[in-house]
Amino acid sequence: MDGMTDQQAMTAELCDVVVIGGGPGGSTAAAMLSRRGHKVIALEKTHHPRFHIGESLLPMNLPVFERLGVLDKVRALGVFKPGADFEADNEQGYNTYAFARAIGESPPHAYQVWRQDFDKMLYEHARECGADAREGHEAVKIEQCGPRETRLDVNADDGRTYRIQARYVVDASGRDAFVAAKRKLRRKNDQHQSAAIFGHYRGALRRAGEDAGNISIYSFEHGWMWMIPLPDGVMSVGAVCRPGYLKQRKGRTVEFLVDTLKLNPALWQRIEGAELIGNEVRVTGNYSYDSTRMGGPGWVLVGDAFAFLDPVFSSGVYLAMSGAEQAVEVVDAALREPAAEMALLRRLEKRQRAGMARFSFFIYRFNGPVMQQMFRHPSNRWRLEQGVISMLAGDLFDSPKVLWRLKLFKLVYAICGVRDWRRWRAEHKYRLAQALSQFTGGNTPLDKV
Numbered sequence: 149m150d151g152m153t154d155q156q157a158m159t160a161e162l163c164d165v166v167v168i169g170g171g172p173g174g175s176t177a178a179a180m181l182s183r184r185g186h187k188v189i190a191l192e193k194t195h196h197p198r199f200h201i202g203e204s205l206l207p208m209n210l211p212v213f214e215r216l217g218v219l220d221k222v223r224a225l226g227v228f229k230p231g232a233d234f235e236a237d238n239e240q241g242y243n244t245y246a247f248a249r250a251i252g253e254s255p256p257h258a259y260q261v262w263r264q265d266f267d268k269m270l271y272e273h274a275r276e277c278g279a280d281a282r283e284g285h286e287a288v289k290i291e292q293c294g295p296r297e298t299r300l301d302v303n304a305d306d307g308r309t310y311r312i313q314a315r316y317v318v319d320a321s322g323r324d325a326f327v328a329a330k331r332k333l334r335r336k337n338d339q340h341q342s343a344a345i346f347g348h349y350r351g352a353l354r355r356a357g358e359d360a361g362n363i364s365i366y367s368f369e370h371g372w373m374w375m376i377p378l379p380d381g382v383m384s385v386g387a388v389c390r391p392g393y394l395k396q397r398k399g400r401t402v403e404f405l406v407d408t409l410k411l412n413p414a415l416w417q418r419i420e421g422a423e424l425i426g427n428e429v430r431v432t433g434n435y436s437y438d439s440t441r442m443g444g445p446g447w448v449l450v451g452d453a454f455a456f457l458d459p460v461f462s463s464g465v466y467l468a469m470s471g472a473e474q475a476v477e478v479v480d481a482a483l484r485e486p487a488a489e490m491a492l493l494r495r496l497e498k499r500q501r502a503g504m505a506r507f508s509f510f511i512y513r514f515n516g517p518v519m520q521q522m523f524r525h526p527s528n529r530w531r532l533e534q535g536v537i538s539m540l541a542g543d544l545f546d547s548p549k550v551l552w553r554l555k556l557f558k559l560v561y562a563i564c565g566v567r568d569w570r571r572w573r574a575e576h577k578y579r580l581a582q583a584l585s586q587f588t589g590g591n592t593p594l595d596k597v
Contacts, residue, residue: 160299160313163189165479167279167318168287168300168327170196173451173468174320175270175281179216180476181318182278186483189312190279191302193286196271197264201346201432203384204229204363204376204462207247207255208542212469217277221269226259227377228361232540235366236524241414243526244359250538251531252547260363260376290317290330295445295486316479320450320472327447328439328454337436340512342371342458343394345405346386347429348378349422363462364418367520368411372460375415385409385419388434388460401429434458438504442497445489446482448475455504458511466542467507471500503544506554510539518565532557 167178170192178190205226213219231246248256275281282304289301296315303309319327328334354360354377364375371389378384387408397404402424410416438455442448451468474496482489513519526533535553543550 160311161189163187163280163312163314164483165189165316165318166191166298166300166312166314167320169320169322169324169453170271170281170283171200171267171320171322171451171468172270172465173453173472174318175267175274176212176216176469176472177318177320177450177476178274178279178281179277180473181479182274184476184480186480188279189314190271190274190281191285191287192271192281192283195283196268198267200263200267201344201430202459202462202464203263203378204260205258206462206466206540206542207250207258209258209466209469210255212473215473216273218270218273221273222259222261222266225265225269225379226261227379229258229260229363230256230358231362233355233359233362233364234523235412235414242364243524244362245537245540247537247541249534250541250543251534251553252538252541252543252550254538254541254543258541260361260378262378287326290327292446298446315446315483317447318450318472318475318479319447319453320468322452323456325439325453328449333439333441334437335440337438340436340458341391342388342434343391343432344386344388344434344459345394345397345401345408345429345431346384347405348425349383349385349419350381350425351422352383352385353418354383364415365460366412366415367515372515373409373412373415375418382425383419383422385415388458391433394431401431402427405429442500443478443493448478448493448496450475454500457504457507460511460514461507461540463507463542467500467504474499499545506539506544509558513561518561522561522564530556532560
């Protein structure tokens with residue numbers, strides 16, 4: 149890491165914890181650590197409000213909001229979200245996965261929010277809880293001199309530079325992954341890469357009745373699409389697709405979004421008469437990654453600074469805030485009883501990776517024919533559909549009756565996969581025989597295929 153002189157360290161500003169990043173994870177950590185009596189400096193390189201994608205929250209966020217003391221504020225900002233719906237071959241054209249049917253302890257609903265307002269509220273709440281929350285202050289250099297001595301160089305956007313010396317560092321810098329990049333911990337997931345193109349529409353058709361606040365998920369040849377109802381009659385609409393497909397736009401960003409959304413007739417029908425607000429379209433990479441370690445003596449990674457998953461099940465804010473809440477327990481205990489730190493970090497990392505793996509099983513298979521068939525034609529035998537609803541609600545850590553059903557779902561998925569392969573093999577037996585004969589140099593009998 150970047151070095152600093154002893155003279156520089158002597159003039160450093162001292163604190164117990166420095167939190168890098170002012171998103172949901174960073175604000176949660178800063179607020180909760182401040183309430184426990186620690187001197188916290190929080191650094192956000194930009195100024196709130198700032199644009200951020202990820203407007204759809206999960207029911208399991210709500211208990212975190214309540215413990216944080218912001219549930220009423222979220223309720224005032226958000227659109228009531230009773231569930232998620234997925235395109236289906238039935239009379240209404242979709243299946244609703246209502247959160248009220250979950251079998252765990254998750255709340256029966258969630259909210260959808262303008263992220264710039266939501267993130268600003270959380271950062272201001274951290275300030276109200278006692279954190280020294282600074283905006284326009286970017287950490288640019290870091291050096292760890294010991295388990296309770298980390299020095300940071302900070303650039304403020306008014307031209308000032310200064311130094312901080314902290315006993316602990318919580319990195320919640322999002323996809324900048326400040327500490328992971330410095331320590332060379334980040335590893336790209338080449339098995340699952342995507343990109344997103346999206347905009348905000350006014351006048352899009354919402355679902356009828358109780359489903360009006362649902363997030364709607366659609367599939368298309370190159371990936372999947374979303375529709376998220378937001379306050380003031382706005383709808384967030386976009387597509388997550390393979391990066392190669394997005395490269396075809398060649399500067400035609402608005403037209404490319406429209407052409408892409410037309411690839412799903414059911415979605416297009418809902419926005420055909422809507423207005424693209426400001427004629428503004430955004431593009432972002434959703435490159436999945438994680439870090440080889442979640443923490444070490446005197447530092448811990450939170451949210452996207454640790455790992456990033458595809459956003460299909462809206463897991464980002466929940467994983468960041470719940471992970472931050474768990475990290476607070478580790479940091480607080482480590483500052484009071486350093487000998488317990490590494491065991492606590494290992495337990496936290498194991499827990500976080502297990503939850504991410506449960507999400508990932510569904511994410512990596514979502515566009516496959518077997519998973520698509522299971523979402524289009526759900527079955528609640530052994531209460532498996534309700535187990536999936538609990539997964540969609542974010543209940544992936546502490547509910548045994550949910551976790552064993554997700555394991556059973558994997559088994560059912562595998563059986564369906566074998567059955568699908570056998571069906572496909574039977575339908576294409578002749579073609580397979582022809583293909584094999586090209587490699588064997590002669591005819592391959594059908595019974596050998």
